[in-house]
Amino acid sequence: MRDFFIFITMIKIFIRTASLGLLFLFSACNLTQNSTKEKQIIAPTVNAGITKANISEDVLKEELDFLTSNDLKGRNTGSEGIEKAAAYIEGILKKNKVKPYFETYRDSFDVKGSTGYNIIGFVEGTDPVLKKEFLIISAHYDHIGLVSPIANDSIANGANDNAAGSVAVLELAKYFGAASKNKRSILFVFLSAEEKGLLGSKHLAKRLKDEKLDLYVNFNIEMIGVPMVEKDHKAYLTGFEESNLAEKFNEYSEEKVLGFLPKAKEFNLFMRSDNYSFYKEFNVPAQTISSFDFTNYNYYHQVQDEADKMDIPFMADLIESIIPGIYKMANTPTKEIKLNKE
Structure with missing residues (x-):
């Protein structure tokens, strides 16, 4: 009799357990259906840990x-x-606790009897091993100075080329400096003398190569002040076919941030911006993103290239979209971005 009661008790426990299991199963199915409906408001798991930057349009404009x-x-x-300009950039980096990489923020070099300055901010990686690998996020902050006057204006202020790229790098430096979640180290680089033949990037690339820096990727930003016309991506990548950077970056970002522009290949833009200096020295993925598509802006190297022509909401959105890709590049266990010829 005692064994019978034990048997009955076990049966009851089994039934209760099975009932709970079925309840859990149906609840899980229901949650899955609900999560599908709410997909747009649930943060994707691949980007867990990435906080929204909330890029301020007012700060960008300022x-x-x-x-x-x-x-x-x-x-x-x-x-x-x-x-x-250099002092202004240094001040923002210092205020946001982005350290200099060298003894000071400046990397100086000779430019035909005068001195040029690259500005380099440093956010050290958090992983004891991966922090020895580096990303370089860069933009040139120089422009062409004074030109032939148009309507009594001779100052080429270079808003799209490349103040737009420079403020993007500033905002990215602020974000990653505050977040401190990058396992790899990141250099935020503002290059000078790009307009004189990529002189600043050539100097810095050689210096870092001589110092045996382990460079993973150079992500250069150039002319992102206006959106492209009728494209399914936000910016194009020069040297698109040189590496898998666009493919992996879009995968990391979970949206099509980067695409291919035939004109960029036709005019060989891969070799015409600062990324090429790092590619030549390090033989790693080093490419430029841009939204200047040769149809959407008529003021390249002209005095009319002014701040009031920049699309600030577009810039803020693009910078926000760039963050997940950089975050993942800085945190993957292995170097997933590679040159296609490897």
């Missing part, structure tokens, strides 16, 4: 207005104007 002000006289390398 930074653009300063870098393109007439007081800087077109930010020509070696000029008083670009010195003001």
Whole structure:
């Protein structure tokens, strides 16, 4: 009899357990259906840990207005104007606790008898091993200075080329400096003398190569002040076929941030911006993103390239979209982005 009661008790326990299991199963199915309906408001698991930057359009405008002000006289390398720009960038990096990589923020080099300055901020990686590997996020902050006057204006203020890219790197430096979630180290680099033949990037790339820096990827930003026309991506990548950077970046971002522009290949833009200096020295993926598609902006190297022509909401959205891709590049266990010829 005792064994019978034990048997009955076990049966009851089994039934209760089975009932709970079925309840859990149906609840899980219901949750799955609900999660499908709510997909747009649930943060994707692949980007867990990434906080929204909430890029301020007012701050972007303020930074653009300063870098393109007439007081800087077109930010020509070696000029008083670009010195003001350099000091401004240094001040923002320091205020946001982004450390200098060298003894100071400046990497100086000779430019035909004058001195050029690259500005380098440093956010050290959090992983004891991966922090020895580096990303370089870069943009050139120089422009062409004074040009032939149009309507009594001779100052080429270079809003799209490349104050827009410079403020993007500033905002990215602020974000990653505050987040401190990058396992790999990141250099935020503002390059000078790009307009004189990529001189600043050539100098810095050689210096870092001589110092045996382990460079993983150079992600260069150039002319992102206006959106492209009728494209299914937000920016194009120069040297698109050189690596799997666009493919992996879009995978990391969970949206089509980067695409291919035939004109970029036709004009060989891969070799015409600062990324190429790092590619030549390090033989790693080093590419530029841009939204200037040759149809959407008529003021390249002209005095009309002013801050009031920049699409600030587009810039803020693009910078926000860039963050998950950089975050993943800085945190994957292995180097997933590779040159296609490897």
